[in-house]
Amino acid sequence: MFLQTVFFKCKNKIIDSVLSENPLLHTDKADKKNHGKGISIVKSIAQKYGGDVVISEKNNEFIVSVILDNRIFT
Numbered sequence: 001m002f003l004q005t006v007f008f009k010c011k012n013k014i015i016d017s018v019l020s021e022n023p024l025l026h027t028d029k030a031d032k033k034n035h036g037k038g039i040s041i042v043k044s045i046a047q048k049y050g051g052d053v054v055i056s057e058k059n060n061e062f063i064v065s066v067i068l069d070n071r072i073f074t
Contacts, residue, residue: 006068011061018062
């Protein structure tokens with residue numbers, strides 16, 4: 001059996017804290033029907049495959065880290 005953990009991280013520059021202003025990460029776009037789904041989709045996929053999503057901020061960056069369990073790739 002081949003074991004591997006998949007980890008990826010996405011970062012965006014920010015001026016002000018996103019998590020302080022919007023801790024539930026709701027979209028602020030007017031077209032809510034077609035926006036604001038990304039984080040919940042990523043969390044759902046991670047959960048489905050035994051992984052985890054960590055959302056953080058550091059050095060004026062908004063960071064989403066995803067870890068996927070190695071068993072899905074065997």
